[in-house]
Amino acid sequence: MKKYGLLFISLSLGALILGAFFGVLAAVQYVFPDFLKEVIAFNKMRPFHVSTVLAWIILSSTGGIYFYLQEELKLKPSASWTYKTHFWIFVICAIAIYVSYFTGQMGGREYLEFFPLITIPVLAGWALFGISYFKTTFKQVTNWPVYLWMWGTGIVFMIYHLTEAHLWLFPYFREYFIRDFSIQWKSYGSFVGSWNMLVYGTLIFVMHRLSHDETVARGKKTFFFYFLGLTNLMLGWAHHTYFVPMATWVRFLAYLVSMTEWLVLLNIIHGWSKNFKKKEKSSIHHPAYSFVMAADYWIFINVFIALLISIPFINYYTHGTRITVMHSMGTTIGINTNILFASLIYISVYLNGDRIQKVIKQLRIGFWLMQSFLLLFLISLLWSGIKRSIWMYSQGEYLPFSVLHEEIKPALISFLISGFGLFIALALIAWLLFRNGIYLAVYKQAGEASNRSKNRW
Numbered sequence: 001m002k003k004y005g006l007l008f009i010s011l012s013l014g015a016l017i018l019g020a021f022f023g024v025l026a027a028v029q030y031v032f033p034d035f036l037k038e039v040i041a042f043n044k045m046r047p048f049h050v051s052t053v054l055a056w057i058i059l060s061s062t063g064g065i066y067f068y069l070q071e072e073l074k075l076k077p078s079a080s081w082t083y084k085t086h087f088w089i090f091v092i093c094a095i096a097i098y099v100s101y102f103t104g105q106m107g108g109r110e111y112l113e114f115f116p117l118i119t120i121p122v123l124a125g126w127a128l129f130g131i132s133y134f135k136t137t138f139k140q141v142t143n144w145p146v147y148l149w150m151w152g153t154g155i156v157f158m159i160y161h162l163t164e165a166h167l168w169l170f171p172y173f174r175e176y177f178i179r180d181f182s183i184q185w186k187s188y189g190s191f192v193g194s195w196n197m198l199v200y201g202t203l204i205f206v207m208h209r210l211s212h213d214e215t216v217a218r219g220k221k222t223f224f225f226y227f228l229g230l231t232n233l234m235l236g237w238a239h240h241t242y243f244v245p246m247a248t249w250v251r252f253l254a255y256l257v258s259m260t261e262w263l264v265l266l267n268i269i270h271g272w273s274k275n276f277k278k279k280e281k282s283s284i285h286h287p288a289y290s291f292v293m294a295a296d297y298w299i300f301i302n303v304f305i306a307l308l309i310s311i312p313f314i315n316y317y318t319h320g321t322r323i324t325v326m327h328s329m330g331t332t333i334g335i336n337t338n339i340l341f342a343s344l345i346y347i348s349v350y351l352n353g354d355r356i357q358k359v360i361k362q363l364r365i366g367f368w369l370m371q372s373f374l375l376l377f378l379i380s381l382l383w384s385g386i387k388r389s390i391w392m393y394s395q396g397e398y399l400p401f402s403v404l405h406e407e408i409k410p411a412l413i414s415f416l417i418s419g420f421g422l423f424i425a426l427a428l429i430a431w432l433l434f435r436n437g438i439y440l441a442v443y444k445q446a447g448e449a450s451n452r453s454k455n456r457w
């Protein structure tokens with residue numbers, strides 16, 4: 001199981017580099033719309049990018065969970081065919097999705113544009129993940145810490161919402177617009193909630209392992225956070241479904257829950273960091289710590305953005321502009337990617353602390369490049385979003401789109417340059433972790449390496 005965990009992680013690092021590279025190509029197409037138009041036009045480049053970076057989030061969380069179950073929690077793995085088949089099903093599905101995009105045999109809906117039948121093996125892969133997970137944990141762990149609940153919930157709800165997102169294939173749902181529209185967007189919101197369960201569970205696990213603070217894993221506040229996340233997931237992550245017709249009280253409740261969830265998470269990380277600094281001054285130099293704290297700052301920034309763009313008056317002007325894209329990438333890179341890097345660094349240090357120590361300077365450079373370029377990247381999207389919104393609502397009638405495109409160009413060039421910088425930073429971190437931690441462990445005996453270097457941090 002440990003080895004397959006590391007294989008999932010290796011695949012995820014490849015997906016991160018490739019996915020961010022597709023993002024750069026899509027950004028070149030923003031500035032030069034004819035770039036690669038004949039080979040992969042923007043309408044294909046975008047799904048290539050989005051599916052590949054989402055694969056990074058899902059595969060690295062999955063790999064981390066498999067690894068932690070066996071190596072860190074010392075659980076006896078379930079039958080090996082379950083996780084092995086899970087891995088190979090996902091590899092085959094990834095190839096099938098690329099073939100579907102490349103040949104234009106798509107037919108799916110936004111964010112899941114690939115040929116819809118591919119969803120069946122994807123669901124089978126998730127079911128196998130569920131079987132491995134619950135078979136491993138049920139009998140061997142009593143009194144579950146919160147991260148085990150979060151991972152289990154994430155897996156179960158992922159299966160449910162991935163299915164729900166494809167209900168449009170049945171005429172009963174597809175032929176009635178309001179029903180179809182509501183279910184599609186509600187399922188997308190819950191889909192995000194489900195992967196957040198996997199990612200936030202990983203965050204809590206890493207924070208617990210770094211500090212050995214039991215309140216992080218079993219405290220009342222963390223369980224409150226879990227239940228808020230669960231409610232949020234069921235309500236469809238309100239600020240994602242703002243335009244779905246629903247009763248006002250549901251909208252208010254959902255909105256309140258989705259903002260509170262982030263505020264509670266901020267509070268948990270702050271409390272953890274305070275205790276941690278007091279207790280173990282030397283461990284805050286663990287490189288995973290910086291990534292956890294970076295995620296904390298990005299949560300703060302994103303709460304602020306989400307609060308603003310959920311106000312109906314502002315939402316009216318921002319919807320359909322790059323301000324929404326700023327929010328999506330702000331959260332998936334600023335929060336999810338920083339947390340997952342913290343997890344992979346934790347694993348790499350655990351396996352090969354000596355090697356990571358040697359590249360610590362490069363890792364820190366990668367860290368600062370990532371955070372700085374990300375800030376510039378998001379500001380450029382905001383800049384271009386505001387310009388477009390002004391054009392849509394006050395200049396569109398008399399100013400042709402070509403003029404807008406020229407006016408917006410400086411913002412797009414700034415987006416492209418910062419996006420390229422971000423790509424370099426992400427690729428640098430991914431490569432350092434792969435080369436010095438993960439890769440070695442896949443081919444060597446992971447156990448030996450971990451025993452040698454566990455206590456260096």
Ligand code: HEM
Nearest residue numbers: 020023024026027053324325328329332333337419422423
């Ligand atoms: C970890 C890295 C990244 C993640 C997780 C990520 C995530 C995403 C997501 C979720 C979207 C969909 C946005 C939406 O529909 O609201 C998106 C779109 C996009 N991303 Fe990224 N991204 C990453 C890196 C990059 C990089 C390095 C670039 C380079 C410039 C980039 C450029 C783009 C572009 C051009 C779009 C299309 C936006 C549109 O539809 O107009 N991304 N990304």
